[in-house]
Amino acid sequence: MFTMEKLTDQILFDVIKPRPKDSFKGTFGKITLVGGNKNFGGAIIMASTAAVCAGAGLVTTCTDPINASPLHSQLPEAMFADFNDDEQVAKLVEPATTVVVGPGLGDDQQSLHILKNVFAHTSNQQNVVIDGSAITLMAREGLSQPAGNIIYTPHQMEWQRLSGIKIADQSEERNKAAQAKLGATVVLKKHHTEIYTDDKVYQLTIGTPAQAVGGMGDTLAGMVGGFTAEFSQHPLQAVLAAVYAHSAVAEQIAESQYIVLPHQISRALPTFMKKMEKGHDEDHIGFLN
Numbered sequence: 001m002f003t004m005e006k007l008t009d010q011i012l013f014d015v016i017k018p019r020p021k022d023s024f025k026g027t028f029g030k031i032t033l034v035g036g037n038k039n040f041g042g043a044i045i046m047a048s049t050a051a052v053c054a055g056a057g058l059v060t061t062c063t064d065p066i067n068a069s070p071l072h073s074q075l076p077e078a079m080f081a082d083f084n085d086d087e088q089v090a091k092l093v094e095p096a097t098t099v100v101v102g103p104g105l106g107d108d109q110q111s112l113h114i115l116k117n118v119f120a121h122t123s124n125q126q127n128v129v130i131d132g133s134a135i136t137l138m139a140r141e142g143l144s145q146p147a148g149n150i151i152y153t154p155h156q157m158e159w160q161r162l163s164g165i166k167i168a169d170q171s172e173e174r175n176k177a178a179q180a181k182l183g184a185t186v187v188l189k190k191h192h193t194e195i196y197t198d199d200k201v202y203q204l205t206i207g208t209p210a211q212a213v214g215g216m217g218d219t220l221a222g223m224v225g226g227f228t229a230e231f232s233q234h235p236l237q238a239v240l241a242a243v244y245a246h247s248a249v250a251e252q253i254a255e256s257q258y259i260v261l262p263h264q265i266s267r268a269l270p271t272f273m274k275k276m277e278k279g280h281d282e283d284h285i286g287f288l289n
């Protein structure tokens, strides 16, 4: 048996620091997100919003062209590329600090083609966040894991598809063994999300059913992408901080709302992170206040 390490707000203070004065957007990483077919444009827009609001330096969204105007009307900070243009996607994937693939990608032949193209152009220097449809497609098609520091963000059914472990059988021990085989970080999303890494298993002890809303995981994928791009010196710490911040902000919003809209978490992030950069102080009664 492994003992899960419970995450605390310390992870936020460890990761979120004042920005160096001598910096520019390139200091905070480039992120390329790929997803959002004709039906699931919202997913990649939510992921991209999370990445921008988390503070990634430059954000590019590769998606179906039908999503270009909705993307820009919500988020002019993001650049757009057509996810069907293999060459352009390759050019955007290669230099990225972090690639996020899967939110709303879909699971048809076009989605599979796009995923294979992305996987062919990642490298070991990059963080690659694999979410949603990309996990489902990998499992169904038996695709090899691409190069990179791989971070999977499955919900329990996606993890069942990827690991072969039925939801009812997803024990810490079995999950850890499956993670070790993959050699990747696995963020197993649920109430009290678990993060499986090479060395340790971490557990989130915050989070609320007010988060059980479509798009909540898309938002997390964008935050994990944003944090790993921005805080790229410590990619694992960045993943843990993103998971923690996602639910900490949600809890704060849920104090006055029955449900939390995923984009509200993203929009609250700049203010939340400003509080975190100050670290603990004597007035620190709880960062939620």
Ligand SMILES: NC(=O)C1=CN([C@@H]2O[C@H](COP(=O)(O)OP(=O)(O)OC[C@H]3O[C@@H](n4cnc5c(N)ncnc54)[C@H](OP(=O)(O)O)[C@@H]3O)[C@@H](O)[C@H]2O)[C@@H](O)CC1
Pocket (backbone or CB within 6 Å): 039, 040, 041, 042, 043, 044, 102, 103, 104, 105, 106, 132, 133, 134, 136, 155, 156, 157, 158, 167, 190, 214, 215, 216, 217, 218
């Ligand atoms: N606005 C948008 O554009 C949105 C786009 N989205 C995009 O849609 C794509 C498909 O993703 P997906 O998660 O919706 O579907 P899929 O992978 O088939 O899994 C669902 C199946 O698994 C089952 N299930 C069992 N346990 C579960 C658990 N703990 N958590 C979740 N599911 C669980 C579940 O059971 P049921 O709920 O039916 O009882 C059902 O049978 C993906 O690319 C995503 O990014 C969404 O983010 C929504 C907003």
Ligand SMILES: Nc1ncnc2c1ncn2[C@@H]1O[C@H](COP(=O)(O)OP(=O)(O)O)[C@@H](O)[C@H]1O
Pocket (backbone or CB within 6 Å): 132, 154, 155, 189, 190, 191, 192, 193, 206, 207, 208, 209, 210, 211, 212, 213, 214, 215, 216, 217, 218, 219, 220
């Ligand atoms: N009851 C709950 N308590 C805490 N967190 C939850 C709860 N239900 C869902 N979540 C969170 O919401 C997110 C759902 O992810 P996912 O199913 O991939 O959503 P989507 O694909 O619709 O964006 C995860 O981060 C999960 O931990």
Ligand SMILES: [Mg+2]
Pocket (backbone or CB within 6 Å): 131, 132, 155, 217, 218
């Ligand atoms: Mg999801």
